[in-house]
Amino acid sequence: MPKKDRQQLKVLFAASECAPFVKVGGLGDVIGSLPQALREQGVDARVVIPFYEVIDRMKFSFLPVMEFEVEFEGKYHPVKAHLSYHPDYPDFKIFLLENKDFLVKGGDIAFAGTQEEIRTYAFFSQAVVALVSHLAHWSLVTKKGESWVPDLIHCHDWHTGIIPQLIKTSYGLDPSFARIKVVFTVHNLSYQGISEPGLADALNDALKESPLVKWDLQDNNVDLLLQGILGSDMLTTVSPTYAKEILTPEFGEGLQEILKAREGRLKGILNGIDYQNWNPAKDERLYQNYQFESNGEVDNIQSVLRVRSENKKELQKRLGLPIDEKAFLLGFVSRLDGKQKGLDLLESLIQTFPPAAGETNVQLVILGTGEKEWEERLQRAGENKERVSVNIEFDSELARRMFSSCDVILMPSRFEPCGLPQMIGMRYGALPLVHAVGGLKDSVEHERDGFVFSTYTPEVFISAVKFAYQVFQNSSKWQKMMAAAMKKDFSWDRSAKEYVKAYEEVIG
Ligand code: GLC
DSSP: OOGGGSOOOEEEEEOSOBTTTBOSSHHHHHHTTHHHHHHHTTOEEEEEEEOOTTSOTTTSOOEEEEEEEEEETTEEEEEEEEEEEETTEEEEEEEEEEOTTTSSSOSSSOOOOOHHHHHHHHHHHHHHHHHHHHHHTHHHHOSSOOOOOOSEEEEESGGGTTHHHHHHHTTTTOGGGGGOEEEEEESOTTOOOBOOTTHHHHSOHHHHTOHHHHHHGGGTSOBHHHHHHHHSSEEEESOHHHHHHTTSTTTSTTOHHHHHHTGGGEEEOOOOBOTTTSOTTTOTTSSSOOOOOBOSSOBOHHHHHHHHHHHHHHHHHHHTOOOOTTSEEEEEEOOBOTTTSOHHHHHHHHHTOSOBTTBTTEEEEEEOOBOHHHHHHHHHHHTTOTTEEEEOSOOHHHHHHHHTTOSEEEEOOSOOSSOSHHHHHHHHTOEEEEESSHHHHHHOOBTTTBEEEOSOSHHHHHHHHHHHHHHHHSHHHHHHHHHHHHHOOOBTHHHHHHHHHHHHHHHO
C-alpha cells in the first residue's frame, strides 16, 4: 500500500529503556531508533518508558502533561506523565512516567530479575495501561491535549509482558481498549521476570480471573515474559535464526513447547542500527572521522585504512598498549553476561597472550560491565599482559573509538538474539568474528564481510582468531572484506517495512 493511501497507524512502544534518555543494552538502542524508522514509513509511533532518576533532567527537556492514579497492591498511587522529544528527531514523542515509590530506580545497570524489579515493571505496565486510557480521553481534560488511541501497543521483553493481559482484562474499564492489538517482541528469552505468587493480586482484580494468569499461577509464580508470549496478538523476535532457535530445547529456555504452539504467529525480524547515530563520517567522539565511498568499481578503502591506523595509534596510547599501527587489534564491547556473551571463550583467548604461536603483534581491548564474577575474572586474566587492555566500565566514547580503530570485533556469544556490535563494526570497517547463532548468523558472511565459527569451544574460537590474523596479512583480501562490510546495509528501513507488514496483518 503506498504510504499516503494508508490510514495512519498509531503505535505505542512500551519498554524499559530508550536511548539516548536511558540505555543499559541493545534494547535501548532499538527503542530509540525503530520508532523513528516507522515514522518514516508513515506510522505515528510513540514511546513510553519509566522516568528513572538516572535520566538527566538538565540534558533533555520535559513537559509535564498529565497526572493520574494507578491502583497497585490495593492502593492508589499518583503518576505524572511527562512528554519529551527525541533530541535527534524533533517530532518523535516519548512519554515518561514518574512515580516516587516505583519508577525511580533502574536504568543504570543490567536487570537481574529481582522481586523489586518485578514490582517496578508490574507497576509500570499498569501505569502504561492507565496512560493509554488517559490519552484516549485527553482532549476532554485539556483543550491543548489531543485524543490519541493507539491501534496497537508494541511491548518489549519481560518488563512489559503483562500489558497484553492488562489490556484484555480492562475492556470493561475502558471500551476504547477493545480494538487495541498487542505485538510482543522478545529481545532475549533468557530474562523472563518470574514473580512471587502475590503479583496477580497486586495488579487489577480482573487479571486474577484471566485463564492464562490462572494457568501460569499453578506453579506459584507469574512469568512475565510467558504472559507476553501468550497474551499478544503477534509475537516477534529480533532475527530470523533466533526465531527458529527458540523452538528448540537448546535455546528455548524451557518455553520451546509453548513457543512451538505459537509458531504461526511468530516472526523473526532482524534489527537495524541508526545510520545517523552510527556514522564514522560524523561521529563526534572519534579521534578522526572517515567516510567510505564506492561507485561499485572503485572505492577509497586505502584512505579509510590510513585514518583508521591513526585512530588505532591514539587508542593504543590512551589504553597504554604498545603503539603499533600494524598490530592486529581485536575488540570486545559488551554487557558482561556469562551465560550469553561467550566470556569463557574470551578468557581462554586472553590466556593465550603473549604471544600465541608467533602472532607477536596481536592486541586485545575489552570494554564492558556486568556480572561481578566476570568483571573480576576478565580483569585477573588480563593482569600483566602487555597487549591486553581490560576496561570494566560503561563508556560509549571508548566504544566508538574501538569501532573506528579495531581490526576485528569479537562476538563469541553462546546465543545472540540479534546483536548490534557486529553491525556497528561493519559500518565502521571493523570485521566481526562471530559464533554462528541468532542474529550473528543472519548478518555476517564468512570470509566475505567477517568470520564465522560454528562450534562453541575455546579451541575453535582461538583458531578462528588465528585464521582472521592470517587473512589480515593478506592486505588485498582484507581490504576487499572491509569494503564488503562497509557496503552492507543495516539501516532500519528494511526492518521497519517488515514491522509495518506485521502490524497490518494483526490489525487486519
Ligand atoms: C538484547 C539481545 C541482543 C539484541 C538486543 C536488541 O540485548 O541480547 O542480541 O541485539 O536485545 O534487540
